[in-house]
Amino acid sequence: xxxxxxxxxxxxxxxxxxxxxxxxxxxxxxxxxxxxxxxxxxxxxxxxxxxxxxxxxxxxxxxxxxxxxxxxxxxxxxxxxxxxxxxxxxxxxxxxxxxxxxxxxxxxxxxxxxxxxxxxxxxxxxxxxxxxxxxxxxxxxxxxxxxxxxxxxxxxxxxxxxxxxxxxxxxxxxxxxxxxxxxxxxxxxxxxxxxxxxxxxxxxxxxxxxxxxxxxxxxxxxxxxxxxxxxxxxxxxxxxxxxxxxxxxxxxxxxxxxxxxxxxxxxxxxxxxxxxxxxxxxxxxxxxxxxxxxxxxxxxxxxxxxxxxxxxxxxxxxxxxxxxxxxxxxxxxxxxxxxxxxxxxxxxxxxxxxxxxxxxxxxxxxxxxxxxxxxxxxxxxxxxxxxxxxxxxxxxxxxxxxxxxxxxxxxxxxxxxxxxxxxxxxxxxxxxxxxxxxxxxxxxxxxxxxxxxxxxxxxxxxxxxxxxxxxxxxxxxx
Numbered sequence: 001x002x003x004x005x006x007x008x009x010x011x012x013x014x015x016x017x018x019x020x021x022x023x024x025x026x027x028x029x030x031x032x033x034x035x036x037x038x039x040x041x042x043x044x045x046x047x048x049x050x051x052x053x054x055x056x057x058x059x060x061x062x063x064x065x066x067x068x069x070x071x072x073x074x075x076x077x078x079x080x081x082x083x084x085x086x087x088x089x090x091x092x093x094x095x096x097x098x099x100x101x102x103x104x105x106x107x108x109x110x111x112x113x114x115x116x117x118x119x120x121x122x123x124x125x126x127x128x129x130x131x132x133x134x135x136x137x138x139x140x141x142x143x144x145x146x147x148x149x150x151x152x153x154x155x156x157x158x159x160x161x162x163x164x165x166x167x168x169x170x171x172x173x174x175x176x177x178x179x180x181x182x183x184x185x186x187x188x189x190x191x192x193x194x195x196x197x198x199x200x201x202x203x204x205x206x207x208x209x210x211x212x213x214x215x216x217x218x219x220x221x222x223x224x225x226x227x228x229x230x231x232x233x234x235x236x237x238x239x240x241x242x243x244x245x246x247x248x249x250x251x252x253x254x255x256x257x258x259x260x261x262x263x264x265x266x267x268x269x270x271x272x273x274x275x276x277x278x279x280x281x282x283x284x285x286x287x288x289x290x291x292x293x294x295x296x297x298x299x300x301x302x303x304x305x306x307x308x309x310x311x312x313x314x315x316x317x318x319x320x321x322x323x324x325x326x327x328x329x330x331x332x333x334x335x336x337x338x339x340x341x342x343x344x345x346x347x348x349x350x351x352x353x354x355x356x357x358x359x360x361x362x363x364x365x366x367x368x369x370x371x372x373x374x375x376x377x378x379x380x381x382x383x384x385x386x387x388x389x390x391x392x393x394x395x396x397x398x399x400x401x402x403x404x405x406x407x408x409x410x411x412x413x414x415x416x417x418x419x420x421x422x423x424x425x426x427x428x429x430x431x432x433x434x435x436x437x438x439x440x441x442x443x444x445x446x447x448x449x450x451x452x453x454x455x456x457x458x459x460x461x462x463x464x465x466x467x468x469x470x471x472x473x474x475x476x477x478x
Contacts, residue, residue, distance in 0.1 A: 012043075012176060012478075014036070014039055015039055015040055015043045015176040015177070015179075016176045016229070016475065017179070018179075018229070018230050018232070018233055019082075019085055019179035019180045019228060019230075019233040019236055019237070020230075020232055020233055020236050022036060022084070022085060022179055023079070023081065023082065023083055023084070023085060023126075023236075026069070026073070026079065026083050026084040027073070027079040027083060029073065032066075032070050033066040033067075033069035033070050033073075033083070033084030033128070034063060034066040034067050034069075034070055036066070036084060036086075037062055037063055037065075037066035037084075037086055037128065037130075038063070040086045040130075040177065040178065040179075041059050041062065041063075041086075041130075043175075043176055043177050044057065044130075044172075044177045047175045047176070047177055047478055048172075048175075048177060050153070050158065051152060051153045051154075051155055051158070051162075051171050051175060052134060052149065052150060052151065052152050052153060052168075053133055053134060053152050053162075053167075053168040053169075053171035053172040053175065053177065054088050054130075054131050054132070054133055054134070054168060054172055054177060054178075055091060055101075055131070055132055055133065055134045055148075055149040055168065056088075056091070056098065056099050056101075056131045056132040057088075057130060057131035058098065058130065058131060059130070061130075062086060062128055062129075062130040062131075065128035065129075066084060066086075066128055069083060069084045069126065069128065070084075079126060080124065080125040080126030080127075080240075081125050081126065081236060081239055081240055081260060082122060082125040082126045082127040082236070082237070082240050083125075083126035084126060084128065085126070085127050085128065085179050085180070086127075086128050086130045086178060086179070087122060087127040087128065087129055087130065087178060087180065087181060087182065088129070088130050088131040088132055088133045088168075088169070088172060088177075088178055088181060089119055089129055089131075089132055089133065089181075089182055090132070090133050090135055090165075090166055090168070090169050090181070090182055090183050090184060091103060091132040091133060091134060091135045091168070092135050092138070092139050092165070092184055093116045093118075093119060093182065093184065093224075094112035094114060094115060094116045094119070094213070095112060095115055095116075095119055095129060095132065096112060096113060096114050096115045096119075097111060097112075097113075098111065098112075098129065098131070098132065099111050099132065100112050100132065101132075101146075101148050101149075102135070102137070102138050102139075103134070103135045103136055103137040103138060103139070103146030103147075103148055103149070104137050104138060104146065104147075104148065104334075104341065104342075105147050105148055105341050106334065106338045106341050108148055114213075116211075116212065116213065117210055117211070117212040117213075117245060117248075118182065118209050118210075118224050118241040119182075121240050121241055121243070121256075122182070122237075122240050122241065124240075125239075125240035127240070130178075132168075133166070133167075133168030133169040133172055133181060134146070134149050134152045134167060134168030135164065135165045135166065135167065135168060136164045136165045136167075137342070137343050137346060138330075138331065138334075138346055139164075139165040139184065139186070139189060140165070140327075140343070140345055140346045140349060140413075141164060141165070141345055141400065141401055141413050141414075142163050142164045142165065142187070142188055142189065142192040142193070142390075142416075142417050142420075143161050143163065143164050143167075143399075143400060143401060144161065144162055144163065144164035144165065144167025144168060144193070145161075145397070145400075147343075151397050151398075152164075152167045152168050152171055153171070153397055154171070154196060154197070154394050154397070154442075154443075155171050155174045155175050155197055155198075155476035155478075156197075156198065156394075156437075156441060156442065156443055156476050156477070157394065157441065157442060158397075159396060159397060160196075160394035160395065160396060160397055160442065161196070161394055161395055161396070161397045161399070162193050162196055162197055162394070163192040163193035163195065163196040163197075163390070163394065164189060164192065164193055165183075165184070165189035165193075166181075166182075166183030166184065166185070166189050166190050166193050166194075166201065166227060167193040169181035169182065169183045169193070169227050170183070170193035170194050170196070170197040170199055170201060170227050171193070171197050173197070173199050173227050173228060173229055174197040174198055174199050174229070174475075174476055175476055175478060176475070176478075179228075179229075179233065180226060180227065180228040180229075180233050180234070180236070180237045181226070181227045181228075182224060182225075182226060182227070182237070182241065183201060183224070183225060183226070183227050184222060184223065184224050184225075185201075185203040185222070185223055185224075185225060185424070186221050186222045186223075186323065186326075186421075186424065187221075187319065187323065187414060187417050187420055187421035187424055188203075188389075188390075188417045188419075188420025188421060188424070190202060190203050190223075190225050190227065190432070191203055191389050191420050191430060191431075191432035191445065191447060192389065192390055192417065192420055192432075193227075194227055194389075194432045194445060195389035195390050195432045195434075195435075195443065195444060195445025195446075196390070196393075196394045196442075196443050196445070197443060198434045198437075198443040198445075198471060198472075198474060198476075199227060199228065199229050199434070200226075200227065200228050200229065200230065200231055200233075200234045200431065200432065200433055200434075200462065201225070201226075201227045201234075201431070201432045201445075202225040202226050202227075202234050202238065202429070202430075202431040202432075202455075202458070202459070203223060203225055203420075203423070203424070203429065203430045203431070203432075204223050204224070204225040204238065204242070204429055204455055205223070205252065205427065205428070205429045205452065205453045205454075205455050206220035206221075206223055206250055206427055207220075207248065207250035207251045207252045208223070208225075208238075208242050208252050208254075208429070208453075208455055209223060209224040209225060209238070209241045209242050210243075210244065210245040210247070210248035210250070210251040211223070211224060211248065212245060212247050212248055214248065215329055215330060216326070216329060217248075217249050217250075218249065218250060219326060220250065220427055221319075221322055221323060221326060221424060221425075222326070224241060225238065225241070226238050226241065229472050230466065230472055231263065231431070231433065231459055231462045231463040231466050232263060232463060234431070234459065235259045235260070235263060235459050235463075236259070236260065238256065238259045238455075238459075239256045239257055239258070239259035239260045240256060241256065242254070242255075242256035242258075242259060243255050243256040252453065258456060259455075259456065259459070261456075263456075263459055263460050263463040263464075264460075264463070264464075265460045265464065266302070267298075267301040267302050267303050267461065267464055268301075268302030268303075269302065269303075269304065270301075270302070270303045270304070270383045270384065270461075271303070271304050271306075271381070271382045271383045271384075272295070272298050272303045272304065272305045272306075272382065272383065272384045272385075272386055273306065273307070273308040273309075273310070273378070273382040273384070273385045273386065274292075274295040274305050274306065274307050274308070274386050274387070275307070275308060275309045275310065275385060275386070275387045276288050276291065276292060276307070276387070276388065277309075277387075278309060278310070278312060278387050278418070278419055278422055278423075279309040279310070279311070279312055279313075280309075281391060281418045281419055281422070282391060282405035282406040282407075282408040283388055283391045283392075283405070283406070283419070284391060284392050284393065284405060284406060285406075286393055286438045286439070286442075286444075287388050287390065287391060287392065287393060287438075287444055288388070289438075290435050290436040290437065290438060290444040291387075291388045291435050291444060291446045293435075293436065294435035294436060294446045294465075294469065295386045295446065297465065297468055297469060298386065298461075298465060300468045301461075301464050301465070301468065303384075305386075308378075308381075308382060310374070310375055310378040310385060310426075311371075311374045311375075311378070312371065312374075312375075312422045312425075312426070313371070314367040314368075314370070314371055315371065315418075315421070315422040315425050316415075316418065316422075317364065317367065318364050318367050318368045318371065318425045319414075319421045319422070319424060319425050320352075320412075320414065321356065321360055321361060321363075321364035322361070322364055322365075322368070322425075323349065323353075323414070323421075324349055324350075324352040324353035324356060325353050325356055325361050325364075326353070327346070327349040327350045327352075327353045328350055328352075328353025328354045328356070329353070331346065331350045332350070332354070334346075334350075335347060335350045335351070335354075345400075345401075345413045348412075348413075368425055371425060371426065372426065372427060372452075375426045375428065375452075376451070376452065379451040379452075383451075384448060384449065384450060384457075384458075384461055385428075385447075385448075385449040386446060386447065386448055386449070387419060387423075387446070387447050387449070388419050388435075388444075388445075388446060388447065389419065389420065389432040389435075389444075389445035389446060389447045390417075390419060390420070390444075390445065391405055391416060391417075391418065391419050392405055392416065393438050393442040393443075393444060394442050394443070400413070401413040401416060402415075402416035419447070420447075423447060423449055426449075426452075427452050428449050428450060428451060428452055428454075429449070429450050429452075429453070429454060429455040429458045430447045430448065430449045430450075430458070431447070431448050431458050431459065431462045432445040432446070432447050433445060433446060433448060433462050433465060433466065433469075433471065434446075434469070434471035434472075435469075435471075436469075436471070437474070448461050448462050448465070
């Protein structure tokens with residue numbers, strides 16, 4: 001198995017420091033934002049060529065922003081919660097004045113004139129946008145490659161994929177090129193790459209991070225959230241991203257500052273359901289072995305862990321239908337005007353959406369409502385649900401999608417992500433945390449799922465689990 005060449009960096013300890021610790025040191029004037037930025041830019045220059053995680057970079061603007069942060073602190077201005085931290089935004093998300101390609105040659109040179117709402121909020125919180133992280137074409141498929149920038153490689157095994165669609169973000173954080181990063185998630189795009197990069201990825205509740213600009217007012221499938229090496233750092237970034245917005249009817253009223261509160265909590269007596277296959281999806285034995293051991297460790301916190309499956313019947317139909325509907329809405333013009341520049345899976349998904357009738361979508365919504373009722377009942381008997389994040393370990397980077405698991409043939413490029421997308425349709429917050437490594441050294445993640453809108457509670461159990469699992473100490477072999 002190939003690994004990234006062993007190139008020790010004198011700044012490795014600093015760039016791997018927790019984000020909350022870096023903010024504290026900048027606010028206390030123990031280190032300047034400009035000095036910190038230079039350390040991270042050096043790390044990017046050293047490591048990024050091996051993994052291709054950050055695809056657009058503006059070092060001069062980053063240093064200018066860091067100097068401005070230092071000047072503001074020198075004037076006595078109060079530091080923001082992300083003061084001076086470098087952040088590279090996922091290349092699906094608009095950034096004012098910075099190229100945003102969506103991983104598509106159609107937008108190879110596109111420069112937006114406004115930020116997405118959560119990017120604007122990160123800037124207000126003191127983050128410095130340094131560039132963009134790689135993503136699949138239009139975010140389609142949990143494998144990060146596109147015709148504009150190529151593939152992003154797994155930081156623990158370069159011949160393997162890092163997953164996706166927030167693949168560049170997860171790898172950049174795992175490699176110490178960024179202290180934390182944003183991502184988006186429809187069918188697993190925050191959780192899958194976090195799982196395969198040994199970091200934390202949090203699919204938040206719909207509306208927790210308002211999505212704007214947006215095409216549809218009520219679309220609960222796609223959300224935004226944080227990626228970090230530590231759960232408390234994920235909560236810190238979420239505190240800047242979250243909070244209501246009047247333009248987004250789904251937005252949740254709880255202020256983002258809620259996520260800067262302490263995560264510590266007593267979990268004695270909490271009822272945790274461990275669902276190894278979510279009722280019957282194929283999962284490779286190597287994944288089950290790692291995730292089963294991780295789930296058992298929750299007993300060290302005082303939790304009662306028992307095997308139980310939620311009733312997720314119809315999840316496949318619901319997700320496939322509503323995803324296709326969303327793709328048709330988003331890409332109708334692209335398939336009409338630029339069909340020859342779209343990858344086949346995007347074309348397939350758009351055409352599937354265009355072929356839907358009104359009652360197809362209506363029936364999917366009715367079934368989703370019934371599924372949610374069953375899930376609420378499940379959480380009346382259990383406080384948390386735990387399950388594998390992915391059904392397979394990281395696969396070869398030149399494989400576009402998994403065709404078979406345990407002898408079960410998969411029909412579409414989405415099927416192998418069922419362990420994530422089945423949770424998506426519940427509307428529940430789900431955080432992927434590192435569970436461990438397979439015998440051949442490949443990272444595996446486990447999902448902690450909380451009841452609807454219980455994002456803070458999901459972070460609390462993930463934080464407690466982090467304390468007994470010590471997953472962050474195993475860095476990529478850089």
